[in-house]
Amino acid sequence: MNVRDKTADVESALTLYGERMPSRMLIGTAQYPSPHILAKAVEASGAGIVTVSLRREQARGRTGERFLELIRELGVRVLPNTAGCRTTKEAVTTAQMAREVFATDWIKLEVIANDDTLQPDVFGLVEAAAVLSADGFKVLPYTTEDLSVAERLLRAGCEVLMPWGAPIGTGRGLANPYALRSMRAYFPDVPLIIDAGVGAPSHAARAMEMGFDGVLLNTAVAKAADPVRMAAAFAQAIAAGRAGFEAGLMGVRDMAEPSTPVAGTPFFDLKARDE
Amino acid sequence: MSIKEQALIVNGEPVTAAASTLSALLDELGFSGARIATARNGDFVPERLREATPVEPGDRIEIVSPRHGG
Numbered sequence: 001m002n003v004r005d006k007t008a009d010v011e012s013a014l015t016l017y018g019e020r021m022p023s024r025m026l027i028g029t030a031q032y033p034s035p036h037i038l039a040k041a042v043e044a045s046g047a048g049i050v051t052v053s054l055r056r057e058q059a060r061g062r063t064g065e066r067f068l069e070l071i072r073e074l075g076v077r078v079l080p081n082t083a084g085c086r087t088t089k090e091a092v093t094t095a096q097m098a099r100e101v102f103a104t105d106w107i108k109l110e111v112i113a114n115d116d117t118l119q120p121d122v123f124g125l126v127e128a129a130a131v132l133s134a135d136g137f138k139v140l141p142y143t144t145e146d147l148s149v150a151e152r153l154l155r156a157g158c159e160v161l162m163p164w165g166a167p168i169g170t171g172r173g174l175a176n177p178y179a180l181r182s183m184r185a186y187f188p189d190v191p192l193i194i195d196a197g198v199g200a201p202s203h204a205a206r207a208m209e210m211g212f213d214g215v216l217l218n219t220a221v222a223k224a225a226d227p228v229r230m231a232a233a234f235a236q237a238i239a240a241g242r243a244g245f246e247a248g249l250m251g252v253r254d255m256a257e258p259s260t261p262v263a264g265t266p267f268f269d270l271k272a273r274d275e
Numbered sequence: 276m277s278i279k280e281q282a283l284i285v286n287g288e289p290v291t292a293a294a295s296t297l298s299a300l301l302d303e304l305g306f307s308g309a310r311i312a313t314a315r316n317g318d319f320v321p322e323r324l325r326e327a328t329p330v331e332p333g334d335r336i337e338i339v340s341p342r343h344g345g
Contacts, residue, residue, distance in 0.1 A: 030345045053341075054340065056287070059305040064339075067340075080344070096321075101310060
């Protein structure tokens with residue numbers, strides 16, 4: 001099932017750097033069982049943006065060209081990443097290489113601090129974001145929920161922030177919902193996309209119900225037993241979560257309250273007499 | 276091996292090559308016409324500057340191309 005057409009009609013479509021997106025789902029292109037399944041999963045997701053990377057090429061290798069051809073056929077916007085970069089310099093150079101080879105000035109900026117958690121090095125991230133924004137890039141930084149870091153990223157020129165749900169590849173969902181809620185409340189007008197750690201459609205729905213603007217995920221789809229069905233499941237969860245947010249969720253109460261009217265309940269007087 | 280050959284690090288591996296410019300190096304290593312981007316000693320080298328970019332002993336060259344990513 002492809003939900004792209006339906007979400008495109010929603011008045012409040014996601015707009016990133018002035019461009020209206022066909023969907024609130026962004027999807028990664030790594031780890032699929034085959035290029036064919038990758039293509040089918042992207043199609044089923046309805047995503048308008050796919051993430052890609054740069055890696056060392058072999059002499060006489062044509063892997064890159066074949067991959068680029070596959071992505072072109074999908075007819076979606078590519079968002080190159082700087083995955084694996086550990087310093088500002090590495091990330092900036094990788095972004096510049098990506099801009100040339102993918103012919104886009106959009107960059108998913110990652111500066112990684114630690115191998116075990118793959119958590120963002122927020123100092124390098126802010127520095128690289130400033131350099132790249134000044135150089136004309138449209139930077140989508142993979143960051144934490146930290147509000148002061150977020151402020152600095154915005155000041156550095158970012159118009160979109162991508163806080164982690166949980167560490168990359170863990171599938172744990174939203175590890176710190178309180179902090180994410182605070183971030184959402186603190187930056188009501190900044191597009192915020194949950195990036196990484198999303199393991200199940202329910203995680204994505206929850207993020208959308210909380211008012212996040214989109215969800216970027218990869219492993220949960222690519223490593224599913226049936227990636228194409230899972231991509232469709234995420235698309236539905238994201239659309240449902242967003243619709244729920246826009247419709248306005250009810251408040252949570254501690255005590256029960258009958259939904260059926262109390263007035264006119266049969267035998268109501270008997271119950272009252274028994275008591 | 277020509278005496279002009281120089282030792283480089285290309286994509287993390289030691290390589291000896293006769294080329295004196297980045298574009299000549301790419302030709303020599305079999306990257307002609309490939310969809311690639313390059314960096315020399317950590318700095319991006321745009322395609323239009325490859326011919327004017329010298330390659331010197333000990334240089335670290337990165338040659339990358341599009342791949343899957345998350």
